[in-house]
Amino acid sequence: MAKTKKQIIEDLKLIDIVVEILDARIPLSSKNPDVEQYSKNKKKIVVLNKSDLADENVTKQWVQYFEKREITAIPMQSNIAKGTEKLINEIKKQAQEISEKYKEKGRIRYTTKVMVVGIPNVGKSTFINSLTKRKTAKVENRPGVTQKKQWIKLGDNIELMDTPGMLWPKIGDENVGMHLAFTNNISKNAVDNEEIAYYLLKYLLENYPNNIIKRYDIDEVNPENIIETMEKIALKKGCIMAGKRIDTEKVSNMILNDFQTGKIGRISIEKP
Ligand SMILES: Nc1nc2c(ncn2[C@@H]2O[C@H](COP(=O)(O)OP(=O)(O)O)[C@@H](O)[C@H]2O)c(=O)[nH]1
Ligand SMILES: [Mg+2]
Incomplete structure (x- = not known):
């Protein structure tokens, strides 16, 4: 079962380094704004x-973006x-700094x-699995804390809590919700796939038109007319209902699925 927010805040009290996992395609929308507050005075590493x-060039720009804010991404x-x-090395480097501070204190x-x-x-x-596959050594349950926690040994004097803190995104503005839907980070039944696919296609036509042309084998695209392009795609891919009408639901789901599985190519939705 997922930990409650209260448990996560409790757990964080024991923690020196917070590793925040973001989706490289939407680093802003996949943030939980509370993390900053919870992890004050702690070291932080961002994983994209x-x-x-994601678009490799854009990801490089995000790394620089975080670097400017003195965060290693x-x-x-x-x-x-x-x-x-690289991740393990960064943790080791930060752990070294931490233990030196403690040494100064005796x-x-x-x-x-x-x-x-x-x-x-x-x-x-x-x-977490990608880390434990390397180092399977598990540390004993730690007595003295109310809840039993499992720790995974990552190196000399470095331990990782084996259960992550699941935090909800903040869907304050509409764009955030839309971007989370593009990448399948909000539950399926909470969203209207046809609307999501429309806005995804709009973004793709404006930013990655050639990927669409290539994937769906269409001659040209018109970013001014999303519906027209969607119809072209539907015809090409046989998303047709009786009476030769476009099967909007089918073509929408196909575009979403193709994007989410990388079939349209490496695409970043948010740029710094
Ligand atoms: N393409 C791709 N898929 C990933 C990557 N990391 C995780 N996934 C997939 O994303 C989905 C969610 O992963 P999961 O670890 O269950 O997410 P959690 O809910 O944050 O624990 C799974 O289908 C994973 O296989 C990655 O780096 N690349
Ligand atoms: Mg999980």
Whole structure:
């Protein structure tokens, strides 16, 4: 069962380094604004996950964006453990800094504790698995805390809490909800797929027209007329109902699914 917000805040009290997992395609919309508040005075690492689905150049710009804010952001593809090495090295570097601080205070040995947070479906479990596959050593349950927690050893004096903190995104403005729907980060029945696909196609035609032309084998696209392009795609892909009417539902689901599985190419929805 997912931890409650209260439990997450409690857990974070034990933590030195917070690893915030974001979706590389939508780093702003996949943030939970509370993380900043909860992780004050802690070190932070941002993981730009699913970077295999994002536009490589844009992801580089995001890394710089975070760098300017003195946050290390690491592009990853958790499902194949790509980027894991770099991530571990960054954790080790930060853990070193932490233990030096403790040494100054007279403590000889300090175990740095790391926790993963992120919104649903962003890849938290996959990320933790990508780390545990490397290092399977599990640490004993820690006595003295009310809840039993499992810790995964990541290195000398570094432990990762094995359950991530699942936090909800803040769907304040409409764009955020739309972007989360594009990437399948909000529950299916909460959204109207035809509306989502319309706005996704609009964005793609304005920003990645050639990807659409290539994927659906159409001669040209008209960013001014989304419906026209959608009809072209439907005809090409046989999304037709009786009476030769366009099957809007079918073509919408196809476009969404193609985008989410990377079939339209590597696409970033948000740019710094
Ligand atoms: N393409 C791609 N898919 C990923 C990546 N990381 C996770 N996923 C997929 O994203 C989905 C959600 O992952 P999961 O770890 O369950 O997310 P959680 O809800 O945050 O724990 C799963 O289908 C994963 O296989 C990645 O880096 N690239
Ligand atoms: Mg999970």
